[in-house]
Amino acid sequence: MRYHKIPDETVRRLPVYLRGLMASANEGHRSISSRSLADSVGVNSWQIRKDFSYFGDFGTRGVGYDIERLAKEIKKILRLDVIRRAVLVGVGDLGSALLAYPGFGIYGLDIVAAFEVAPKKIGRTFNGITIEDFARIDTVKERDISLAVVAVPRAEAQLAVDRLVTAGIKGILNFAPCKVSAPKRVKVITLDIAMELARLPYYIPRTGRMDEPQQVRPVAADTVT
Amino acid sequence: MRYHKIPDETVRRLPVYLRGLMASANEGHRSISSRSLADSVGVNSWQIRKDFSYFGDFGTRGVGYDIERLAKEIKKILRLDVIRRAVLVGVGDLGSALLAYPGFGIYGLDIVAAFEVAPKKIGRTFNGITIEDFARIDTVKERDISLAVVAVPRAEAQLAVDRLVTAGIKGILNFAPCKVSAPKRVKVITLDIAMELARLPYYIPRTGRMDEPQQVRPVAADTVT
DNA sequence: CCATGTGAAGGTATTCACAGCC
DNA sequence: GGCTGTGAATACCTTCACATGG
Numbered sequence: 001m002r003y004h005k006i007p008d009e010t011v012r013r014l015p016v017y018l019r020g021l022m023a024s025a026n027e028g029h030r031s032i033s034s035r036s037l038a039d040s041v042g043v044n045s046w047q048i049r050k051d052f053s054y055f056g057d058f059g060t061r062g063v064g065y066d067i068e069r070l071a072k073e074i075k076k077i078l079r080l081d082v083i084r085r086a087v088l089v090g091v092g093d094l095g096s097a098l099l100a101y102p103g104f105g106i107y108g109l110d111i112v113a114a115f116e117v118a119p120k121k122i123g124r125t126f127n128g129i130t131i132e133d134f135a136r137i138d139t140v141k142e143r144d145i146s147l148a149v150v151a152v153p154r155a156e157a158q159l160a161v162d163r164l165v166t167a168g169i170k171g172i173l174n175f176a177p178c179k180v181s182a183p184k185r186v187k188v189i190t191l192d193i194a195m196e197l198a199r200l201p202y203y204i205p206r207t208g209r210m211d212e213p214q215q216v217r218p219v220a221a222d223t224v225t
Numbered sequence: 226m227r228y229h230k231i232p233d234e235t236v237r238r239l240p241v242y243l244r245g246l247m248a249s250a251n252e253g254h255r256s257i258s259s260r261s262l263a264d265s266v267g268v269n270s271w272q273i274r275k276d277f278s279y280f281g282d283f284g285t286r287g288v289g290y291d292i293e294r295l296a297k298e299i300k301k302i303l304r305l306d307v308i309r310r311a312v313l314v315g316v317g318d319l320g321s322a323l324l325a326y327p328g329f330g331i332y333g334l335d336i337v338a339a340f341e342v343a344p345k346k347i348g349r350t351f352n353g354i355t356i357e358d359f360a361r362i363d364t365v366k367e368r369d370i371s372l373a374v375v376a377v378p379r380a381e382a383q384l385a386v387d388r389l390v391t392a393g394i395k396g397i398l399n400f401a402p403c404k405v406s407a408p409k410r411v412k413v414i415t416l417d418i419a420m421e422l423a424r425l426p427y428y429i430p431r432t433g434r435m436d437e438p439q440q441v442r443p444v445a446a447d448t449v450t
Numbered sequence: 451c452c453a454t455g456t457g458a459a460g461g462t463a464t465t466c467a468c469a470g471c472c
Numbered sequence: 473g474g475c476t477g478t479g480a481a482t483a484c485c486t487t488c489a490c491a492t493g494g
Contacts, residue, residue, distance in 0.1 A: 009485060011427055015420040019402065033453060042404040045453095046487065053455050062452045062494045079426035086422065097322040103402050103419035147425055171425035177244065177328050179267040187428035189421055194328035195240040196416050197311065200372055200396035201304035202236055203412035234463060258475060270475095271465065278477055286476045287472040455492080464483070471476080 006077065010051045014074050015107065016041050017048065021071045022106060033064035080108045085145045087169070088114040089160050090152035091121055091131050094175060098149060099126045112145065117156075134163070141168045150174045161188070231302065235276045239299050240332065241266050242273065246296045247331060258289035305333050310370045312394070313339040314385050315377035316346055316356050319400060323374060324351045337370065342381075359388070366393045375399045386413070 020041040024032050034052075038045040052058055055077060058070045075081045086104075088095055091114050099114060115134040116122055122133050132139075140148075148169045150160050157176030164172060165186050174180055174190040182188050245266040249257050259277075263270040277283055280302060283295045300306045311329075313320055316339050324339060340359040341347055347358050357364075373394045377385050382401030389397060390411050399405055399415040407413050 007485065012424065015417075015423045018423075019420075035453080040404070044487080047485095049454060050456080050486080057455075059454045060494065061454045061492075064453070077427070078423060079429060079431065080423060084426050093322040093325040097318040098418070100318040101418065103417075104422060107419055107423040109419065109422055146429060147422065149422065170429040173422050173425060179265070185430075187425060189425060191416070191418070191421050192240075192328075193323070193326065193416070194332055194334065195244075196414055197329060197334055197372065197374065197398050198240045198243075198303060198305060198332040199237060200398060200412055200414060201309050202302070204304060204371060204395040205410075206304065232463065260475080269465080271467095272463095274476060275464080275478080282477075284476050285472065286470075287474050289475070452494090453492105454494095456490090457488105459486100459488075461486075462484080464481105466481070467479100469476105469478090472474090 004054045006054045010054055013043060013051060014078055018071060018074050021067050025067050029067060031064045031066050083108050083110055084147055085110050085112045086147035086149060087140050087145050088149045091116045095151035096126055098151060099129060137163050138167045146170045148172045150176060152176060154178045229279045231279045235279055238268060238276060239303055243296060243299045246292050250292050254292060256289045256291050308333050308335055309372055310335050310337045311372035311374060312365050312370050313374045316341045320376040321351055323376060324354060362388050363392045371395045373397045375401060377401060379403045
């Protein structure tokens with residue numbers, strides 16, 4: 001095999017594959033073909049093979065991929081081979097939903113602390129986690145926490161991020177619908193829920209008959225075909 | 226100008242631009258240059274100009290873009306020029322947070338109904354919306370609702386989607402962490418929160434010194450440069 | 451025979467550089 | 473002078489086709 005840089009798009013798909021592999025392992029399988037993984041995760045089989053080829057030969061021709069070995073390797077690449085401890089900032093409606101969210105576990109992600117500015121909420125306990133005063137966010141430094149989830153109003157997002165950066169956080173998932181700046185050693189992924197929903201109508205044909213949303217716009221005769 | 230097919234990646238950025246334009250309008254501006262829009266939304270100015278060039282000349286050289294005219298055009302392209310009514314399926318922790326989420330409004334999106342299977346929740350009112358029995362989901366047909374947000378457990382997601390499709394829903398935002406199938410006339414966007422968080426550690430260097438996460442993997446001497 | 455792994459081809463998106471216009 | 477609009481160049485990603493090996 002040859003070693004390559006792993007494309008960003010492949011990295012984005014790796015968690016999907018990981019989920020599919022774990023599901024297949026739970027059904028008792030020990031190996032899986034690119035075709036059946038394709039069916040279960042919704043990605044073409046050749047795309048899957050290409051993606052896996054970027055980081056090694058994990059397949060056996062005629063058989064498929066060894067699930068456990070491949071899952072372990074994907075976890076290593078994604079740096080999910082250790083438990084990753086995360087902190088939540090902002091325990092509003094969305095924040096409390098995230099505290100209760102059971103889906104992080106399968107990736108070895110663990111939300112172990114929550115911070116808030118609202119005095120009424122500080123001290124209350126959600127899901128076994130006691131909410132702390134955001135003024136003390138720096139204490140995460142001594143608690144082996146590398147990730148943060150930001151679920152505060154837009155106006156407070158940049159401040160929260162700044163404080164998290166100085167507290168030594170390395171990666172931030174931001175739910176506030178705005179751009180936030182951070183030094184480039186800190187990775188920020190912004191997930192804007194409303195924006196995802198806003199993207200949907202584009203794909204809905206205006207009339208009931210048309211398939212291609214694009215065809216509503218005129219296409220000039222001199223457009224290159 | 227020339228008419229082009231609008232690339233998918235551009236469509237993905239349009240809501241970002243829209244938010245930036247509205248923010249700028251709120252500050253009292255009537256026009257904005259690609260450079261300052263770039264600063265406020267975090268996309269390169271040449272990318273912005275290229276994106277806008279796909280659907281027309283909305284700029285004035287030496288000045289910038291007319292904010293109101295451009296915002297209106299983007300809304301038209303995204304089909305957000307009419308109020309879009311949406312339904313929520315699944316009023317658990319995440320679902321109720323979404324019902325309370327104030328961010329949909331700026332895109333003209335309106336969650337007007339919520340459905341659940343749990344008898345205990347049916348009939349209760351959240352944020353002015355009375356939760357209905359999911360068995361009656363077909364009633365959305367007569368209520369001018371084209372979008373749905375699915376926030377149910379993974380095991381029930383496909384069923385929910387199937388029922389929504391027969392109820393005539395045209396676009397679905399799915400929060401369940403799994404692939405769901407739908408006829409291709411119905412657009413489904415899956416937003417897997419845990420997966421986004423899981424992508425973050427990849428970008429964290431294992432040691433404090435390295436910049437490029439990729440360099441942990443060996444690069445063979447014969448790799449094409 | 452079956453399924454992987456990979457060069458090569460094809461397609462799409464980003465970046466550049468600058469002509470064109472206000 | 474400033475800023476847009478856009479062909480051309482580049483980089484990136486996907487798809488194909490098939491050689492390779494169990």
